[in-house]
Amino acid sequence: MPDILVTAFRPFGGDGINPTERILSSLPDELDGKHIFKLLLPVEFEEAPRMAARSLMRIRPSAVVMLGQAGGRRDITPERVAINIMDASIPDNAGYEPKDVPLASDGPAAYFATLPIKHIVERLRSQGLSAAVSNSAGTYVCNALMYGVLHEIARRGLDIKAGFVHFPFIREQVEGRADRQGVPFIEPEDAIRAARTIVGAL
Numbered sequence: 001m002p003d004i005l006v007t008a009f010r011p012f013g014g015d016g017i018n019p020t021e022r023i024l025s026s027l028p029d030e031l032d033g034k035h036i037f038k039l040l041l042p043v044e045f046e047e048a049p050r051m052a053a054r055s056l057m058r059i060r061p062s063a064v065v066m067l068g069q070a071g072g073r074r075d076i077t078p079e080r081v082a083i084n085i086m087d088a089s090i091p092d093n094a095g096y097e098p099k100d101v102p103l104a105s106d107g108p109a110a111y112f113a114t115l116p117i118k119h120i121v122e123r124l125r126s127q128g129l130s131a132a133v134s135n136s137a138g139t140y141v142c143n144a145l146m147y148g149v150l151h152e153i154a155r156r157g158l159d160i161k162a163g164f165v166h167f168p169f170i171r172e173q174v175e176g177r178a179d180r181q182g183v184p185f186i187e188p189e190d191a192i193r194a195a196r197t198i199v200g201a202l
Contacts, residue, residue: 004035022170052148
């Protein structure tokens with residue numbers, strides 16, 4: 001039975017909720033013939049990739065699925081590429097706010113996801129979920145995590161597929177907030193259903 005490592009993030013940016021934390025806690029230990037290992041990460045440029053790398057080496061999964069929040073997006077978006085830069089518009093949860101800082105001095109400019117991102121999008125759409133491939137994971141901690149995991153896999157020559165999927169806000173992050181009027185959201189149960197579909201698509 002293959003092992004899948006699924007990561008999610010704690011809340012950040014003043015929010016009390018991160019939908020991916022909810023998603024992670026809802027996942028069973030076994031799904032579609034796969035063992036699921038769950039890792040909740042801090043929204044910190046340095047610690048999140050470090051923790052993920054330690055789990056990667058301990059578990060040696062066949063795939064890593066990293067989940068994050070992209071508030072304002074309408075679609076569930078598997079990311080195509082992670083770039084070698086940190087450029088924060090707000091501090092991370094450790095107070096670090098890098099500007100134009102490389103993630104790895106010895107690393108390439110970018111890494112492409114090795115998960116089947118278009119297949120994942122097709123599977124999500126087949127379930128009636130709104131999904132699209134994204135060509136930018138941003139320059140905040142989500143991008144740092146994706147790049148860091150792919151860099152660790154590459155430099156160690158590991159046969160592990162990896163990629164990142166961004167989720168929109170869930171309903172309770174938007175409803176009743178004047179500053180988020182008209183901002184897209186998805187239902188929590190749809191977010192959970194999407195995560196299960198993503199694991200099933202591997």
